[in-house]
Amino acid sequence: MTPVPAFVDYEFAGRKELCLCTATRSSRRVLIIPPLFDEMNRMRKMLVDVMLALESLDVASFLPDLPGTNESLVALEQVTLTDWQDAIAACAQQHHISDIASFRGSALAVAALPKARHWIFSPVKGATILRTMLRTRVAADRESGLNTGLADLSAQAETRPIELAGNIIGPELFAQLNAADIPDRENQRIVRLESDNKPADAQIPGSALWLRAEPDDDPAMSSAIARDLAGWMGPQ
Amino acid sequence: MHNKVELTPEAAVRAVMRDILGLSEEQVAEFTAETELFGALPELDSMAVAGLLTELEDRLDIMIEDDEVDGELFETFGNLVAFAEMKVTE
Missing domain, CATH: 3.40.50.1820 (Alpha/Beta hydrolase fold, catalytic domain)
Incomplete structure (x- = not known):
């Protein structure tokens, strides 16, 4: 069976x-x-x-x-x-x-x-996972005419929730993952x-x-x- | 632990393309400099491209900046390999 x-x-x-x-x-x-x-x-x-x-x-x-x-x-x-x-x-x-x-x-x-x-x-590493997700967000933003960059988005994500590839990630999770080895x-x-x-x-x-x-x-x-x-x- | 083995940029690009597209080693070995990527391969959406860039950074120990990424980079397999070769010598 x-x-x-x-x-x-x-x-x-x-x-x-x-x-x-x-x-x-x-x-x-x-x-x-x-x-x-x-x-x-x-x-x-x-x-x-x-x-x-x-x-x-x-x-x-x-x-x-x-x-x-x-x-x-x-x-x-x-x-x-x-x-x-x-x-x-x-x-x-x-x-x-x-x-x-x-x-x-x-x-x-x-x-x-x-x-x-x-x-x-x-x-x-956590930073590697986030980098791919940040890139999809940069690509989506560019399609809607916004010129965002990885560094700006990353800085934003440490202060308020951010939508990355369909996931809403809070600042604490973002910061913890970014530092996680x-x-x-x-x-x-x-x-x-x-x-x-x-x-x-x-x-x-x-x-x-x-x-x-x-x-x-x-x-x-x-x-x-x-x-x-x-x-x-x-x-x- | 096994030691880290160095990869050539072309081998790294070929291996990542194989993983993203789910191709066999033989299929991806047929890619030439003229093989078209963007437009010819529907699997290469923005999520796949994001994964591809991060994987290349990881496997070749390079950093790719936002302003280095444009449509031309993904026009052909040759363009992508040339870019990876340029990045590892920086």
């Missing part, structure tokens, strides 16, 4: 947020933190494929909605990077998970939790694509789906991710 993912929830700041999970009774459990902003949309199918592949390796996985994203009822404008870090800590604690896999920008949304182990796929912790494994020339603990074949103009999947990459992740988690 094909495994069917189901929704459970976790509580954060007095609200319930959804969390997609594969319904397995395995004691091996991992939290899957999706990429940020539109990279999340482009990679969700790939991540669900990872969850199904993990299930076949007897690993249960949980994919939470971060506050202000996906089905969350909180306005993104109100959310800070600290909220995301606290929400992930709450979800991990409520579902008894200590292994955390993050993808791209979500590596920045995971704080160093006591006893947690971190598996990180193709991490990126790739974590360097003891209990972490960084995995990148074979085509990526940046330092990594392991490389896997696949394509940068976060750059793809339309959302797409890569079943071979999803399997490779699941195998590496399950191997790193080890037997329990």
Whole structure:
């Protein structure tokens, strides 16, 4: 029978947020933190494929909605990077998970939790994510005859909410992301694509789906991710 | 950790185009200096172009300023490679 993912929830700041999970009774459990902003949309199918592949390796996985994203009822404008870090800590604690896999920008949304182990796929600096989003805003402004620049927009974003590629980002989240660098912790494994020339603990074949103009999947990459992740988690 | 390997500007542009368009290595190897980009490839919308510029900055360790970006840059694959080559020698 094909495994069917189901929704459970976790509580954060007095609200319930959804969390997609594969319904397995395995004691091996991992939290899957999706990429940020539109990279999340482009990679969700790939991540669900990872969850199904993990299930076949007897690993249960949980994919939470971060506050202000996906089905969350909180306005993104109100959310800070600290909220995301606290929400992930709450979800991990409520579902008894200590292994955390993050993808791209979500590596920045995971704080160093006591006893947690971190598996990180193709991490990126917050400033890099924002730069791409600022560029789409500059391009849109130019089409409507406004001559804005990256530096002006960036300065504005630190003082008031700004709309970037369909997301309303508050000044605190903007400033926190802009300063956020790739974590360097003891209990972490960084995995990148074979085509990526940046330092990594392991490389896997696949394509940068976060750059793809339309959302797409890569079943071979999803399997490779699941195998590496399950191997790193080890037997329990 | 594996060491960082240097990429040529042309290889970087080819790799980013491959990722954005979802092409195979063989397909993107067929791109020549005359291959048309803007107008010929509907996938190259403003979001894709924004991602392309940031990826090139990241992979080649360069900074691209607003005023360096115009339509001509994306007319052909050759224009984009020439721009990337010029930026890495700056």
